[in-house]
Amino acid sequence: MPDMISLTIDGHEITVPEGTTILKAAEANDIHIPTICFHDYCTANALCRICVVEVEGARTLTPACVGQVSQGMKVHTTSERIVRARRTILEMLQASVDLSDAPEILQMAVDYQANGQRFSGSIRRETEVKDDNPMYIRDYAKCILCWRCVQVCATDAQYTYAINFSGRGYETQISTFFDVPIPLSTCVFCGQCVGVCPTGALKPKRQWLLELGRSPNEIMSLTRTERQSRRRANANP
Numbered sequence: 001m002p003d004m005i006s007l008t009i010d011g012h013e014i015t016v017p018e019g020t021t022i023l024k025a026a027e028a029n030d031i032h033i034p035t036i037c038f039h040d041y042c043t044a045n046a047l048c049r050i051c052v053v054e055v056e057g058a059r060t061l062t063p064a065c066v067g068q069v070s071q072g073m074k075v076h077t078t079s080e081r082i083v084r085a086r087r088t089i090l091e092m093l094q095a096s097v098d099l100s101d102a103p104e105i106l107q108m109a110v111d112y113q114a115n116g117q118r119f120s121g122s123i124r125r126e127t128e129v130k131d132d133n134p135m136y137i138r139d140y141a142k143c144i145l146c147w148r149c150v151q152v153c154a155t156d157a158q159y160t161y162a163i164n165f166s167g168r169g170y171e172t173q174i175s176t177f178f179d180v181p182i183p184l185s186t187c188v189f190c191g192q193c194v195g196v197c198p199t200g201a202l203k204p205k206r207q208w209l210l211e212l213g214r215s216p217n218e219i220m221s222l223t224r225t226e227r228q229s230r231r232r233a234n235a236n237p
């Protein structure tokens with residue numbers, strides 16, 4: 001049985017088991033902390049920092065999705081400093097990534113009164129849509145590098161290791177090893193990466209074609225033909 005920890009979040013006295021994150025302690029007490037990169041079934045890596053909170057006595061803001069509770073801790077989730085930090089993160093995302101398929105992030109931008117023009121001189125993430133297989137497309141102009149897809153492809157779920165980070169700094173992006181097309185990678189088309197992507201950067205191919213205005217018959221015939229040729233290629237390597 002774990003030890004119990006008492007703390008306050010926004011003035012509420014809370015008791016949770018040792019090892020609980022600030023995010024989960026808040027959630028269990030109906031206190032909302034926004035998240036972007038966090039997913040209940042993925043390992044938290046604190047990449048986006050939208051969940052930052054203020055812990056009394058700490059010099060820097062703490063990401064609630066990984067920060068653990070401690071005895072007597074006093075946490076604030078909505079101070080001016082926090083709001084400013086979250087707003088800035090959203091403004092930087094707006095400036096560099098296509099968020100048109102990320103309604104939850106767009107709503108956060110409204111809630112935090114983010115000014116989408118604040119960093120208008122930034123370089124935007126602009127890449128061609130990668131359409132190289134019959135199951136899903138990759139539109140990395142919409143990728144916020146949350147790492148969820150990499151994690152479910154690896155030790156969080158599938159143990160396939162088809163995708164990972166590539167490049168450094170601004171050039172960082174998600175890719176297959178050696179940037180090979182998906183059918184030449186170790187991808188088994190489980191779809192888990194598509195399922196956890198929060199921004200539409202990974203999307204089922206049929207949904208994408210539908211959004212492009214292709215008719216259902218056309219889409220079925222196109223993707224079925226692609227799947228058949230792939231099956232034939234696998235049967236006669």
Ligand code: SF4
Nearest residue numbers: 143144146147149197
């Ligand atoms: S492709 Fe989607 S899931 Fe993968 S890192 Fe980018 S935004 Fe996250």
Ligand code: FES
Nearest residue numbers: 046048049051065
């Ligand atoms: S949700 Fe905590 S850092 Fe992204």
